[in-house]
Amino acid sequence: MNRNAFAVLLIASLPLSGCGGGGTDPTPTTTTTSAPAVSRADISVEVLGFAAVGSGQGNLFAIGLRMTERAGLGANINFIRLEVFRATGEFEERQEIGANDLIQQTGSNRLEARATRELNPVVFTFGATIKKGRTLQVTVGFTDDRGNRIDIVGRFVFS
Numbered sequence: 001m002n003r004n005a006f007a008v009l010l011i012a013s014l015p016l017s018g019c020g021g022g023g024t025d026p027t028p029t030t031t032t033t034s035a036p037a038v039s040r041a042d043i044s045v046e047v048l049g050f051a052a053v054g055s056g057q058g059n060l061f062a063i064g065l066r067m068t069e070r071a072g073l074g075a076n077i078n079f080i081r082l083e084v085f086r087a088t089g090e091f092e093e094r095q096e097i098g099a100n101d102l103i104q105q106t107g108s109n110r111l112e113a114r115a116t117r118e119l120n121p122v123v124f125t126f127g128a129t130i131k132k133g134r135t136l137q138v139t140v141g142f143t144d145d146r147g148n149r150i151d152i153v154g155r156f157v158f159s
Helices: 003-016 099-106
Strands: 043-055 058-069 075-085 091-098 116-126 135-144 149-157
Touching: 043 116, 043 135, 043 149, 058 075, 058 135, 075 099, 075 116, 091 099, 091 116, 099 116
Parallel strands: none
Antiparallel strands: 043 058, 058 116, 075 091, 075 135, 135 149
């Protein structure tokens, strides 16, 4: 037998080796790995812009927000709160809108899993005015689909 014929015979016999006497191929085992369960939504809130307009009923504060959920767990927005602090750090005024107000203003209070949602604008009425050195604190309260309460707080100072 020449060398090439021997190599072909050897290669052809490889799939047969280890089959045993039964002549049936063993059933391959499939292992599936599922992603670990997400225990809490991972949400970020970014302030896109802010405007204050004086009106006969007080000052209208309009704020744009971008919210992003990255963990794969949706959440409901419970409230958006704005607080004004004087330049000295002393609290001056707080206004808050709840889920029903948010639904009325924007159509929904839902942030879906792995989604980004922009609210632009969300409007509040304040007696306070915006002056240099004052701080505006924004708090967005969520409850994710596993019942976790998540409050995201951001602050910025007017210059």
